Amino acid sequence: MVKKYWLLKSEPDVFSLDDLKNCKNKTTYWDGVRNYQARNYLRDEMKKGDGIFFYYSSSDPMGIFGICEVTKEGYPDHTQFDRKNPHYFPSASPENPVWFMVDIKLIKIFHKPVTLQLIKDNPKLKNMKLIQKGNRLSVMPVLKGEWDEIILMSK
DNA sequence: GCCAACGTTGGC
DNA sequence: GCCAACGTTGGC
Numbered sequence: 001m002v003k004k005y006w007l008l009k010s011e012p013d014v015f016s017l018d019d020l021k022n023c024k025n026k027t028t029y030w031d032g033v034r035n036y037q038a039r040n041y042l043r044d045e046m047k048k049g050d051g052i053f054f055y056y057s058s059s060d061p062m063g064i065f066g067i068c069e070v071t072k073e074g075y076p077d078h079t080q081f082d083r084k085n086p087h088y089f090p091s092a093s094p095e096n097p098v099w100f101m102v103d104i105k106l107i108k109i110f111h112k113p114v115t116l117q118l119i120k121d122n123p124k125l126k127n128m129k130l131i132q133k134g135n136r137l138s139v140m141p142v143l144k145g146e147w148d149e150i151i152l153m154s155k
Numbered sequence: 156g157c158c159a160a161c162g163t164t165g166g167c
Numbered sequence: 168g169c170c171a172a173c174g175t176t177g178g179c
């Protein structure tokens with residue numbers, strides 16, 4: 001099986017890599033995704049061992065700040081069943097879940113983050129989904145060439 | 156804080 | 168099934 005690569009967005013004020021570092025086993029579930037395309041990636045395509053870039057949006061600077069790994073493949077996001085949760089989704093039920101999540105584990109926090117500006121300035125990365133106009137997906141695939149280039153830029 | 160881009164909702 | 172209205176995202 002070929003390893004795949006992904007990018008997850010988070011706002012550091014909401015959930016940061018330091019927060020993940022402080023989780024048990026440096027692992028957490030990635031809940032709250034409420035977009036169908038992102039859901040399909042989480043449910044169907046992300047496999048154990050896949051690599052994840054951890055991206056900060058609405059931060060200064062914005063960019064990729066570390067690496068995680070998928071440790072558990074898609075399963076129902078329990079917050080959709082919880083009336084008190086802001087992500088509550090009334091039409092979902094445990095028998096018919098709509099939203100899914102994966103578990104991720106912290107692998108590495110970059111000493112040198114790869115900022116959005118650096119990504120935009122690198123012609124090798126001009127086709128990255130991340131910088132396509134209007135893209136708002138919070139879960140998106142990354143090509144191996146893009147992954148390798150960003151790893152190089154983080155060193 | 157603004158606003159462009161996009162996804163979702165709901166009336167018809 | 169269309170589309171106007173609305174809410175959200177996220178870069179600036």
